[in-house]
Amino acid sequence: MTHTTKLRPLSDAQAEAFDSDYLIGSRWDAVVQCIDQDFPEGNFRFLDVGGGTGRFSDRLLARYPDSSGVVLDNSEMLLGRNLPDPRKRLVLASVERFPDHGFDLIAVHWLLHHLVAGSYLETRRQQLATLSALRERLTPRGRLSVFENMYQGWPWAEDLPGHLIYTLASSRALAPLTRRLGANTAGVGVCFLSRREWFGAFEQAGLRKLRYEEDAPWPLRSVWRLVGLREIRAGHAWLGR
DSSP: OOOOOOOOOOOHHHHHHTOSOOOOTHHHHHHHHHHHHHOTTOOOEEEEETOTTOHHHHHHHHHOTTOEEEEEESOHHHHTTOOOOTTEEEEESOGGGOOOOOEEEEEEESOGGGOOOSSHHHHHHHHHHHHHHHHHTEEEEEEEEEEEEEEEEOGGGTTHHHHHHHHHHHOSTTHHHHHHTTOTTTTTOOOOBOHHHHHHHHHHTTOEEEEEEEOOOOOOOHHHHTTTEEEEEEEEEEEEO
């Protein structure tokens, strides 16, 4: 990577709390449609960044018998729960320290907002550096699959909620309070962006939007409205070089 910084890792307990299968139903269908369109023969090499217990990778391997891939995660506990498969390699490392190239498909699903550094500016730089580095690891026909949560403020402050949430969640002094408010990342931090900010980062990293789909908006808890949140949706971006 051209830019690296010290990231704040989640604890094992925090990582385990996120060990759920979020990619189900229409979300899984959206990924399959993209793969079938761009890799119709089903022969591709993939990298699952932050792949944890390997649920997504196992589903890819089962559906596409000519595929093979790497599950990359910095949690030894989660990697240890992977089912063995001769077409799947497990790598214990942070994304910024992973050197391999030549992937046809890279999945970055609900990971970018966890790349948290010691300041908001440094965190945003690390998100961009990660996207740029992953782009360089793609083959010429390669695709980047990104699922992220779109935190939308009101039109006059569309990007503000993500910044405020980072400030609150990353504060170790405020961790007891933010934990009681339901922030699993209390004391570590999280950096959600608005739709405009995410796509600005994709463009800056040299990635082209090929397809984009969103879920319906989530029900908002009243506490979220205190930071100016108008809407949250999960979005899937299918990107090319």
